[in-house]
Amino acid sequence: MVDIQITYQCNNNCLSCIIPEKVYCCEEVNKEKIRGLLKEKNYSVITIGGGEPSIDPEFFDLVNFASENNPDAEIKILSNGRFFFYEESVKKLLEIIKNMNNIFSVNISLYGTEKVHENITRSKNSFEQTFKGVKNLIDAGIRLNLRIVVIKQNYKNLTGLAELIVEELDSIDRIIFISARYKGKAEDNIEKVGISYDESVKHVQKAVDILQEDFDGSIRLYHFPICVLNPSYRDFAEGLTKESGGVTFLDSCFKCNYKSDCSGIWRSYLDKFGVKEFRPLDT
Numbered sequence: 204m205v206d207i208q209i210t211y212q213c214n215n216n217c218l219s220c221i222i223p224e225k226v227y228c229c230e231e232v233n234k235e236k237i238r239g240l241l242k243e244k245n246y247s248v249i250t251i252g253g254g255e256p257s258i259d260p261e262f263f264d265l266v267n268f269a270s271e272n273n274p275d276a277e278i279k280i281l282s283n284g285r286f287f288f289y290e291e292s293v294k295k296l297l298e299i300i301k302n303m304n305n306i307f308s309v310n311i312s313l314y315g316t317e318k319v320h321e322n323i324t325r326s327k328n329s330f331e332q333t334f335k336g337v338k339n340l341i342d343a344g345i346r347l348n349l350r351i352v353v354i355k356q357n358y359k360n361l362t363g364l365a366e367l368i369v370e371e372l373d374s375i376d377r378i379i380f381i382s383a384r385y386k387g388k389a390e391d392n393i394e395k396v397g398i399s400y401d402e403s404v405k406h407v408q409k410a411v412d413i414l415q416e417d418f419d420g421s422i423r424l425y426h427f428p429i430c431v432l433n434p435s436y437r438d439f440a441e442g443l444t445k446e447s448g449g450v451t452f453l454d455s456c457f458k459c460n461y462k463s464d465c466s467g468i469w470r471s472y473l474d475k476f477g478v479k480e481f482r483p484l485d486t
């Protein structure tokens with residue numbers, strides 16, 4: 204499994220972005236190093252992200268290269284989706300993936316309904332482009348997942364977003380609510396964007412309720428420690444891959460019956476909100 208950032212630049216400027224400002228504005232990615240990494244071994248999963256990977260001139264070439272050198276890997280693109288507003292972009296992507304045997308998906312970040320989304324992306328028209336991009340990819344039959352990072356600016360809008368998804372979007376494979384990691388710009392903005400599980404989880408759970416009524420795909424809760432969820436929502440968070448860095452467990456976690464299924468707690472969350480919400484579970 205490998206995560207590759209092919210650029211640090213982006214056409215959004217999200218409050219919750221984990222790339223530091225000085226990297227986002229000015230650093231370049233060495234593409235030859237990336238090609239070397241992609242040739243190194245047969246990966247089971249390759250995630251291609253950024254920044255925004257689709258704005259990089261070598262985007263399609265690198266997707267192709269990843270596939271040619273890893274024919275059995277699952278390939279996931281992480282994108283803000285704006286590029287796929289343009290039908291030619293979707294056509295070009297289809298041309299490339301029709302020759303692949305890989306399981307392929309596009310994973311798009313959507314934060315909320317229009318005003319809320321653009322308050323976070325700080326980019327005018329980004330909602331219209333992302334939402335149309337999602338629809339274009341679905342119409343083209345490309346496997347699509349939505350990623351919803353939960354921060355102070357959108358947690359109360361999650362139910363509104365869930366209603367919009369149910370009303371307007373069909374055939375999404377997976378919807379993933381992601382507990383924010385306060386790193387990079389998100390760390391710089393933590394006083395503005397930070398939200399505790401005490402405040403956010405009930406809204407996440409209500410959004411899950413709405414989706415469960417009408418949505419056929421899977422729903423996942425990434426990086427929500429299992430003890431902050433009501434028992435009937437724990438299945439959505441269990442058994443997810445743990446991050447190699449950035450998360451931790453408390454001493455008390457070692458007494459918890461859910462530890463092997465829990466993704467742990469972001470260290471950056473503990474720095475801001477402390478340990479009071481976490482308690483070992485015995486059932």
Ligand code: SF4
Pocket residue numbers: 428429430431452453455456457459460461462465466467468481482483484
């Ligand atoms: S007590 Fe620790 S291991 Fe158990 S669910 Fe909470 S964070 Fe996870």
